[in-house]
Amino acid sequence: MDGRTLQERDRQALSALQKLRFFPLSVTAGAGCMLVEEGGRQLLDLSAAWGAASLGYAHPALxxxxxxxxxxxxxxxxxxxxxxxxxxxxxxxxxxxxxxxxxxxxxxxxxxxxxxxxxxxxxxxxxxxxxxxxxxxxxxxxxxxxxxxxxxxxxxxxxxxxxxxxxxxxxxxxxxxxxxxxxxxxxxxxxxxxxxxxxxxxxxxxxxxxxxxxxxxxxxxxxxxxxxxxxxxxxxxxxxxxxxxxxxxxxxxxxxxxxxxxxxxxxxxxxxxxxxxxxxxxxxxxxxxxxxxxxxxxxxxxxxxxxxxxxxxxxxxDGLAGNADTVGRVLIEEIMRATSSTECVGDVRGRGLAIGVELVKDGTSEPNPDLARKTVFRAWQLGAVLYSVGMHSNVLELTPPLILTESQAKFAAETIAQAIKDAHMGLVGDDDISDFTGW
Ligand SMILES: Cc1ncc(COP(=O)(O)O)c(C=O)c1O
Structure with a gap:
């Protein structure tokens, strides 16, 4: 290759018309709920490519x-x-x-x-x-x-x-x-x-x-x-x-x-x-x-x-609907627990492994899209992939593979809580996210 990163080649070869990017993620491989990034870092995928990778990646049955x-x-x-x-x-x-x-x-x-x-x-x-x-x-x-x-x-x-x-x-x-x-x-x-x-x-x-x-x-x-x-x-x-x-x-x-x-x-x-x-x-x-x-x-x-x-x-x-129910409950409970002292989480809701975390301006119900964009960026830095959605672009969306385990759900909740806290404290700057469209 010519020494350019995948991100650089992507920018010059692939049309912007179908890019809805939140952070510079370059995927080189995947297995189970994990994605491997260019450079070898592993990330927990809490999106499953917007819900498509229902069995995770490289599932033997598929x-x-x-x-x-x-x-x-x-x-x-x-x-x-x-x-x-x-x-x-x-x-x-x-x-x-x-x-x-x-x-x-x-x-x-x-x-x-x-x-x-x-x-x-x-x-x-x-x-x-x-x-x-x-x-x-x-x-x-x-x-x-x-x-x-x-x-x-x-x-x-x-x-x-x-x-x-x-x-x-x-x-x-x-x-x-x-x-x-x-x-x-x-x-x-x-x-x-x-x-x-x-x-x-x-x-x-x-x-x-x-x-x-x-x-x-x-x-x-x-x-x-x-x-x-x-x-x-x-x-x-x-x-x-x-x-x-x-x-x-x-x-x-x-x-x-x-x-x-x-x-x-x-x-x-x-x-x-x-x-x-x-x-x-x-x-x-x-x-x-x-x-x-x-x-x-x-x-x-x-x-x-x-x-x-x-x-x-x-x-x-494999009883994956049952797994989604059980692990989804753990994920919601753990997110609630880990963010209980955070005034910028307005609502945590979902069914099974379709979960939303609504971010708001402190102590109000006013949507906080800036915090959502910075939180998903920070979560990527911390090792988890998730995106934001919503008519106000202020809801973190979790649709992980249906094979997510309880321990992965606990890691996910801790990472999300940490990412919200860090983004709230200003650890992600406007420049960090300025290249990414989001919604
Ligand atoms: C509820 C719903 N319906 C339809 C679609 C369109 O699906 P696709 O992008 O696979 O064409 C989406 C995509 O996000 C969706 O969330």
Missing amino acids: NLAVAEAMASQAGASILSSTNAPAVELAEKLLDLVPGSDDRRVWLGHSGSDANEMVARAVPEATRRPRIMAFSGAYHGGTLGSMSISGHFAQEGVEKHRGLILVPYPDPYRPFGDDPGGGALLAHIEHLLQAEGTGEEVGCFFMEPIQSDGGMIVPPPGFLSRLSDLCRRYGILTVCDEVKVGLGRPGRLNCFEHEDFTPDILVLGKGLGGGLPISAVAGPSRIMDHARAYSMQTLHGNPICASAALAVLSTIEA
Whole structure:
């Protein structure tokens, strides 16, 4: 090589269009929950690449599945031929995901293409042109998925015609001063009652924990009450579990915490354990409403489908939803304990291994995005990888691999508490973070 670091070569070779960087991390290898940085330092990954590396890195089950699928490659697509891994994956998802209708599975590459397909198919199949979704929601980075998102990072992108955005039920910053969500439900019903709106809305997109919007956990029962409301108006519920599904919330599906079953479930990220695959499960009247309607050449390819099958069977066989539940509780408790004397931690919340730590100006609930950016930078210096999210960019997001151990959770909590303290004391300067975009 020419003596330049990976960071230097990256700057000159890779487009800024897809960089959301918080610190200068150059990864050369990974194993389990650990990443190896250029130079050999090991870091505990508390992000799992935004939730994608659900089994951690270099997991033997994933290795084997991909190697076997490549050794006798059953085509490269599902468009004009079928293959066993794709069919088995669809069958497995129909088995795992509750739902009584006649249902089908669509396979894609990412959360973005999956949500985009749903946003196109539902209005056409139901002949209801409008869509409801939550402010703060991040449903993807393609035009169609951005058009139904309410995240500030996508301001300026043209929205789906007739999109109705409503506030997310946030107990820490409640709509109408009602942390239980009753005032918000009344607001939504009021919108649906206006001039036949309820009959025009085909579906309601919901994240059962709003992740990029700030790792917000809705008040208990809110989504099931919202689902009842949607049912009354004939509106389909779409659960986007791309980041917080498949074991991460301490159950296989996040909606199980809420005691309702969505009409349509969207999965991605952790489904492939680091390989690109997404899936949508939904009623055949939507999923079969047209042929050759939403497809990309490599959809349903046997390599990624095999990886997803390996991820699902490992989650089941190794009890990883249970591990996420147990270790997630330890992580939340330890963070609370280690930060109990810190006035700049406003809220610690989460389910399983989907956890948010909201940073505020001392003793207030005013968001502190500067502290969040400096904290994640300091955490990287101290040996842990995590990022910040939220509509105010002030929430530390933890979505580690589902194999995280209790001792790793304890190290994580100590490191995060130390990073907050150091950043608060001014150990990270504005210059240190000025090269990094963050959100
Ligand atoms: C809830 C949710 N949905 C969809 C997406 C888009 O997924 P992808 O970036 O894999 O296309 C994301 C990505 O952050 C997400 O968090």
